[in-house]
Amino acid sequence: MVDRNAGRPGEVTLVTDGACSGNPGPGGWGALLRYGGRERELSGAERHTTNNRMELMAVIQGLEALKRPCPVRIVTDSQYVMKGVTEWLAGWKRNGWRTASKAPVKNEDLWRRLDAALAPHDARWTWVRGHAGHPDNERVDALARAAVQGDRSMG
Numbered sequence: 001m002v003d004r005n006a007g008r009p010g011e012v013t014l015v016t017d018g019a020c021s022g023n024p025g026p027g028g029w030g031a032l033l034r035y036g037g038r039e040r041e042l043s044g045a046e047r048h049t050t051n052n053r054m055e056l057m058a059v060i061q062g063l064e065a066l067k068r069p070c071p072v073r074i075v076t077d078s079q080y081v082m083k084g085v086t087e088w089l090a091g092w093k094r095n096g097w098r099t100a101s102k103a104p105v106k107n108e109d110l111w112r113r114l115d116a117a118l119a120p121h122d123a124r125w126t127w128v129r130g131h132a133g134h135p136d137n138e139r140v141d142a143l144a145r146a147a148v149q150g151d152r153s154m155g
Contacts, residue, residue: 008122011035011071014062015136018054018078019144027051028150029058030143032136033065040065041139045147054144055081056110063117071122077130077137081114086125089115 013034020027027049031042042061046054055078063072076082089111092098097105097112105111128134130141 008071008073011073012066013073013075014059015075015140016055016058016062016078016081017076017130017137017140017144018051018056018058019141019148020049020051020054021148024048024050026148027054028144028147029054029061030140030147031058031062031065032140032143033062041143043143043147045150050107052078052080053107053110056084056107056114058140058144060110060114060117063114063121066121069120069122071124073124073126075126075128075136077128077134077141079127082125082127084111085114085118085123 015032015034016030018027018029026045026047028043028045033040033042042065044057044061046057055076059074059076059081062074066072091100092105092111093115095102097108099105128137130137
């Protein structure tokens, strides 16, 4: 059994997921913040969006909910978000928000917002396979899907 709370002293765990019904279509995001024995769930929805935007929004909202700089372990099933931050972001910024092929970066607005939200924190990233029985990933997936359904019920 893995200790889910093991980490650096003072570390917050942020588990995130996004969901979209159609791509594009109605979407939702879910985030779980854990520190010590305390947990906080966050979620939200947009009427017309993409899965990638919801994956980004989950991390952004989780980070923006933190009240002070701290070490954060971000757990995601999104290769797009994780590689975006750990492999591509520095190059995009260096290239004026252009990809290696000189195309504009998709979702630049959210990448900029995520970059700013990460700045005060010491983040480390953990990727988990989605829909593979990881309890926290399943939990945030359910939050994201519920947010989509809740948004639809509002008419």
